[in-house]
Amino acid sequence: DAGVIQSPRHEVTEMGQEVTLRCKPISGHNSLFWYRQTMMRGLELLIYFNNNVPIDDSGMPEDRFSAKMPNASFSTLKIQPSEPRDSAVYFCASSSRGDSPLHFGNGTRLTVT
Amino acid sequence: AQTVTQSQPEMSVQEAETVTLSCTYDTSENNYYLFWYKQPPSRQMILVIRQEAYKQQNATENRFSVNFQKAAKSFSLKISDSQLGDTAMYFCAYSGAGSYQLTFGKGTKLSVIP
Numbered sequence: 001d002a003g004v005i006q007s008p009r010h011e012v013t014e015m016g017q018e019v020t021l022r023c024k025p026i027s028g029h030n031s032l033f034w035y036r037q038t039m040m041r042g043l044e045l046l047i048y049f050n051n052n053v054p055i056d057d058s059g060m061p062e063d064r065f066s067a068k069m070p071n072a073s074f075s076t077l078k079i080q081p082s083e084p085r086d087s088a089v090y091f092c093a094s095s096s097r098g099d100s101p102l103h104f105g106n107g108t109r110l111t112v113t
Numbered sequence: 114a115q116t117v118t119q120s121q122p123e124m125s126v127q128e129a130e131t132v133t134l135s136c137t138y139d140t141s142e143n144n145y146y147l148f149w150y151k152q153p154p155s156r157q158m159i160l161v162i163r164q165e166a167y168k169q170q171n172a173t174e175n176r177f178s179v180n181f182q183k184a185a186k187s188f189s190l191k192i193s194d195s196q197l198g199d200t201a202m203y204f205c206a207y208s209g210a211g212s213y214q215l216t217f218g219k220g221t222k223l224s225v226i227p
Binding site for chain 1: 146148150155156157158159160163204214215216217218219220
């Protein structure tokens with residue numbers, strides 16, 4: 001079991017640029033989550049998918065944020081255009097069913113200058 | 114909406130001693146799950162322990178145990194024989210039964226002092 005795999009581990013970009021974060025969930029897990037962690041707001045759920053379908057995206061802060069899950073083994077979180085206030089650690093997590101704990105990736109630290 | 118409150122932003126403990134981290138939550142549901150996650154400086158989120166609300170017995174995982182008080186909506190984590198590797202941020206989290214969503218507290222930064 002390779003765990004949840006996120007890439008890149010670090011991303012530094014300039015304001016206005018497009019950023020794409022990637023996630024590969026654990027094989028067999030049918031739910032995938034994107035979280036954002038900041039000092040001020042802690043861990044916030046941005047969006048989650050069940051069987052590749054977005055279920056709740058109410059946590060997505062703005063239209064600049066979008067997420068896709070084209071298949072069971074891959075998801076992306078895109079920010080276009082990026083802004084300095086988007087700087088945070090973005091976590092992807094997966095789960096096999098509603099009562100099982102989330103398995104987190106190692107996160108992507110995004111810095112927008 | 115469910116909320117999770119961790120009232121201790123930072124704590125410290127001497128190596129080999131015992132420390133208790135507090136967590137309270139608010140919910141109108143009767144069945145749910147509670148978790149403690151550990152986030153060391155490496156940034157990885159690691160599940161420490163899990164409690165099912167319908168189970169009265171407190172969960173235990175080696176040196177980690179919880180004190181689950183359902184009526185008081187309290188879910189504290191006790192770490193016995195603290196080790197340097199326990200230094201980390203600890204997050205309490207809530208999930209409704211059948212729900213995939215976790216609501217996290219703000220975290221407690223624990224430092225284990227040699």
